[in-house]
Amino acid sequence: MNDRSRELKPFVPAPDDDMIICRCEEITKGEIRKAVHDGMFTLTEIRRYLRTGMGLCQGQTCTKLVKGIVARELGVKPSELGSATGRAPMRPIEMKILANDGGGKK
Amino acid sequence: MNADVIIVGGGIIGCAAAYNLAKDGVSVIVLEGSANIGNGGSVRNGGGVRQSGRDPRELPLIMYAIKNIWPNLSDLLDTNVEYHQQGNLRLGHSEKNKQILEGLTERAVKCDLDVRMITGDEAREINPYLSDAVTCASWCPTDGHANPLTATMGYYKAARRLGAHFISDEKIVELRKIKGRVCQAVSASGNIYEGSKIILAAGYESRYIASTVGVDIPMQPVLLETLVTEAVSPMFWQMLGTADADFYGHQTDHGSFVFGLNCGLEPYAKPGKPVSSSIASSAACRGIMRYFPSLEDIKVIRCWAGWMDSCADHVPVISPVEEAKGLILACGFSGHGFGISPAVGLVLSQMAQDKETVLDMHELRYDRFRP
Numbered sequence: 300m301n302d303r304s305r306e307l308k309p310f311v312p313a314p315d316d317d318m319i320i321c322r323c324e325e326i327t328k329g330e331i332r333k334a335v336h337d338g339m340f341t342l343t344e345i346r347r348y349l350r351t352g353m354g355l356c357q358g359q360t361c362t363k364l365v366k367g368i369v370a371r372e373l374g375v376k377p378s379e380l381g382s383a384t385g386r387a388p389m390r391p392i393e394m395k396i397l398a399n400d401g402g403g404k405k
Numbered sequence: 406m407n408a409d410v411i412i413v414g415g416g417i418i419g420c421a422a423a424y425n426l427a428k429d430g431v432s433v434i435v436l437e438g439s440a441n442i443g444n445g446g447s448v449r450n451g452g453g454v455r456q457s458g459r460d461p462r463e464l465p466l467i468m469y470a471i472k473n474i475w476p477n478l479s480d481l482l483d484t485n486v487e488y489h490q491q492g493n494l495r496l497g498h499s500e501k502n503k504q505i506l507e508g509l510t511e512r513a514v515k516c517d518l519d520v521r522m523i524t525g526d527e528a529r530e531i532n533p534y535l536s537d538a539v540t541c542a543s544w545c546p547t548d549g550h551a552n553p554l555t556a557t558m559g560y561y562k563a564a565r566r567l568g569a570h571f572i573s574d575e576k577i578v579e580l581r582k583i584k585g586r587v588c589q590a591v592s593a594s595g596n597i598y599e600g601s602k603i604i605l606a607a608g609y610e611s612r613y614i615a616s617t618v619g620v621d622i623p624m625q626p627v628l629l630e631t632l633v634t635e636a637v638s639p640m641f642w643q644m645l646g647t648a649d650a651d652f653y654g655h656q657t658d659h660g661s662f663v664f665g666l667n668c669g670l671e672p673y674a675k676p677g678k679p680v681s682s683s684i685a686s687s688a689a690c691r692g693i694m695r696y697f698p699s700l701e702d703i704k705v706i707r708c709w710a711g712w713m714d715s716c717a718d719h720v721p722v723i724s725p726v727e728e729a730k731g732l733i734l735a736c737g738f739s740g741h742g743f744g745i746s747p748a749v750g751l752v753l754s755q756m757a758q759d760k761e762t763v764l765d766m767h768e769l770r771y772d773r774f775r776p
């Protein structure tokens with residue numbers, strides 16, 4: 300059970316809040332911290348709300364960084380936060396190639 | 406724990422109901438079974454906010470939402486829900502397609518919806534990226550699309566700010582009556598939540614939960630799949646669909662295209678966790694390229710799947726239950742509950758407060774299934 304109304308420490312702006320964490324989607328540290336205070340308590344919720352890790356690299360660069368920021372804001376260990384889901388196709392693939400799976404001949 | 410209203414299910418329907426109740430000063434607890442708020446169809450859908458093609462029984466809800474709520478929703482929720490109202494093109498390539506589109510158009514016009522048949526050339530004037538394969542289309546200028554992720558999380562955020570109490574990882578397994586009224590929801594971990602009204606908005610799982618107080622709604626889980634592409638410069642803002650229903654989609658603010666897929670195997674998907682099949686995305690890419698050849702080089706970056714709660718007559722049940730007083734059902738959305746969700750949230754909050762609803766809801770009652 301995860302109570303979303305539990306008190307967090309107040310949000311205090313930090314000098315490095317405008318540092319870009321997710322390079323593909325250009326999401327800053329401050330945006331991630333604010334999202335936690337707006338109730339986004341899991342990595343999946345942060346992704347869905349901000350698009351972190353949803354870009355071309357699919358979070359290969361930023362996932363660990365985002366996890367650290369969210370954990371600190373919530374006052375938990377990073378290992379207590381689950382991971383976000385990987386999705387097919389694991390590498391970006393052109394429509395014309397994906398379409399060429401041998402179907403559509405009828 | 407107690408509140409005036411207990412909501413089971415933290416999808417966009419549960420979150421929108423919570424927002425409307427909290428705004429009226431009603432105390433509310435929302436119980437989400439999974440680890441993430443909005444983990445079902447609400448964050449997996451294609452973002453269509455469409456009136457065209459909808460059943461006349463559902464049409465008043467979507468027309469109300471489009472007229473009165475969607476245009477201001479970003480401000481209300483302090484979240485950009487990326488709503489665009491630039492029309493819906495439903496595309497056809499054959500005489501048979503044309504008949505399908507004409508049938509849908511005729512039905513919608515009878516309900517006072519501004520939708521009309523246009524030729525392939527007229528469609529290409531609206532969307533110059535369309536190929537010559539398109540020979541006819543229906544055009545509904547007041548349809549549109551929005552971002553389901555930010556809309557769902559936005560309702561959650563706004564409801565939470567207004568004091569709605571959300572608890573995730575709290576799966577409800579049973580409802581209980583006291584003195585003949587349904588007023589308790591019991592979780593798998595044994596916690597009991599009590600309120601004078603219980604709104605059941607847990608997608609397909611609502612069927613099992615309602616059965617614990619003897620109520621049954623005929624619905625089945627059916628898989629739906631979606632893909633998203635890399636971001637490219639803006640090309641067009643219309644929502645798209647096809648007479649064959651093999652894909653639908655739009656370009657987002659972000660520049661990516663989101664396409665919903667339909668390859669025909671969806672009703673036979675493996676039960677359990679919703680997973681994309683790969684077969685469906687390949688088939689959809691062929692369909693998309695036929696109408697939009699210039700998208701052939703665009704890269705697909707993610708595919709995902711979700712369950713819809715498909716009701717026997719393809720429209721939802723949004724209704725208090727007479728035999729189980731206190732219980733309000735909101736399920737069976739049949740793959741089009743996102744567009745109507747702002748109106749459904751409002752109506753549910755009115756039902757839970759025993760107020761007259763802003764729309765007549767009798768067509769969506771729970772006891773309509775009498776063949």
Ligand SMILES: Cc1cc2nc3c(=O)[nH]c(=O)nc-3n(C[C@H](O)[C@H](O)[C@H](O)COP(=O)(O)OP(=O)(O)OC[C@H]3O[C@@H](n4cnc5c(N)ncnc54)[C@H](O)[C@@H]3O)c2cc1C
Binds near residue numbers: 418609713742
């Ligand atoms: C791929 C796809 C594409 C779609 N495209 C569109 C579209 O373009 N336009 C449109 O209008 N609609 C679309 N839909 C439909 C739309 O997404 C749904 O109708 C809508 O999101 C329903 O919202 P909901 O809150 O009822 O359900 P959900 O979002 O499924 O929420 C139900 C919640 O209840 C929770 N829950 C389940 N069991 C329990 C339990 N025992 N205890 C507590 N909580 C529980 C779930 O975890 C879930 O978070 C689509 C759906 C899918 C899957």
